[in-house]
Amino acid sequence: MRGFLTSACILCVFITAGNCLLCTECNNQTNSSCEGSLVTCESCLTVITDIQNGNDSYPTILKSCSQNPEMCNISYHLSTTTTRMELTSSCCDTEFCNNDTMHTPSQNTTENGIECPSCFEMNADSCEANETIRCTGSENKCISFSGKMSDSEQGDCIPFALQGCATEDTCYASDFPLFPVTRLCEASSPLCFDGASISWDP
Ligand SMILES: *[C@@H]1O[C@H](CO)[C@@H](O)[C@H](O)[C@H]1NC(C)=O
Ligand SMILES: *[C@@H]1O[C@H](CO)[C@@H](O)[C@H](O)[C@H]1NC(C)=O
Ligand SMILES: *[C@@H]1O[C@H](CO)[C@@H](O)[C@H](O)[C@H]1NC(C)=O
Numbered sequence: 001m002r003g004f005l006t007s008a009c010i011l012c013v014f015i016t017a018g019n020c021l022l023c024t025e026c027n028n029q030t031n032s033s034c035e036g037s038l039v040t041c042e043s044c045l046t047v048i049t050d051i052q053n054g055n056d057s058y059p060t061i062l063k064s065c066s067q068n069p070e071m072c073n074i075s076y077h078l079s080t081t082t083t084r085m086e087l088t089s090s091c092c093d094t095e096f097c098n099n100d101t102m103h104t105p106s107q108n109t110t111e112n113g114i115e116c117p118s119c120f121e122m123n124a125d126s127c128e129a130n131e132t133i134r135c136t137g138s139e140n141k142c143i144s145f146s147g148k149m150s151d152s153e154q155g156d157c158i159p160f161a162l163q164g165c166a167t168e169d170t171c172y173a174s175d176f177p178l179f180p181v182t183r184l185c186e187a188s189s190p191l192c193f194d195g196a197s198i199s200w201d202p
């Protein structure tokens with residue numbers, strides 16, 4: 001094993017003339033932690049996702065090599081009155097650095113003065129917003145988004161549609177590149193617009 005890793009590493013340095021690290025490789029579709037094997041990478045990646053629907057939470061995690069710098073430092077989140085979705089990725093460049101548990105930044109629940117139309121519907125490819133949601137934290141855009149997600153590890157992909165608040169980055173997620181590790185099977189390009197400003201009573 002050690003001999004193999006050493007020669008893999010020499011190969012890695014030889015080919016890439018870049019970093020050569022051992023990273024953890026594993027994924028879990030039912031938990032935000034996983035343990036796995038070691039792989040040789042130029043840079044280590046961790047991706048965590050969470051879909052919260054009512055009181056149910058569906059976390060997933062992926063640890064692997066970072067293949068593409070564009071997949072590092074992703075932070076997508078969006079909220080409807082009943083649902084939250086988030087995807088956070090990070091890359092690191094020291095030995096075993098993605099072995100530790102990665103924590104999502106705690107949710108900022110402070111209202112930011114923006115209000116958006118909101119709805120969430122399963123088994124639908126669009127939904128009519130009959131409510132509004134007060135946006136919080138850095139979720140200062142209104143989003144309209146549809147796709148398919150599975151409600152269990154090997155579950156069928158079920159269509160859903162939503163409207164709510166999102167961070168601006170989420171609006172530019174034209175293709176969520178990390179589908180295989182999330183419960184999202186398909187997603188449309190998000191449509192974003194500015195929300196109404198709520199007037200604050202002093
Ligand atoms: C993840 O797994 C750990 C250990 O198996 C467990 O303590 C924890 O409750 C699990 N979390 C979720 C969200 O399932
Ligand atoms: C995934 O999480 C579950 C607990 O929710 C745990 O039993 C299982 O061992 C984990 N799988 C991996 C590969 O870490
Ligand atoms: C969610 O949890 C709260 C507090 O535990 C409970 O009062 C409520 O009935 C739960 N809602 C659903 C849909 O299970």
Ligand SMILES: *[C@@H]1O[C@H](CO)[C@@H](O)[C@H](O)[C@H]1NC(C)=O
Nearest residue numbers: 068069070071072073090091
């Ligand atoms: C990701 O963010 C960290 C810390 O903010 C930074 O050091 C690193 O260069 C960033 N990586 C990329 C690929 O943007």
Ligand SMILES: *[C@@H]1O[C@H](CO)[C@@H](O)[C@H](O)[C@H]1NC(C)=O
Nearest residue numbers: 024034035038096099100101
């Ligand atoms: C990675 O983390 C696991 C669980 O926390 C631990 O048992 C293992 O020793 C760690 N591996 C390395 C190489 O640090």
Ligand SMILES: *[C@@H]1O[C@H](CO)[C@@H](O)[C@H](O)[C@H]1NC(C)=O
Nearest residue numbers: 119120121128129130131132
């Ligand atoms: C909005 O529509 C949903 C689904 O049709 C329904 O469950 C909810 O009660 C409605 N909300 C309001 C404020 O009418």
Ligand SMILES: *[C@@H]1O[C@H](CO)[C@@H](O)[C@H](O)[C@H]1NC(C)=O
Nearest residue numbers: 108109110111112136137138
């Ligand atoms: C939380 O969000 C509010 C409203 O956008 C912002 O003013 C505040 O700085 C945020 N707090 C943190 C800790 O990011």
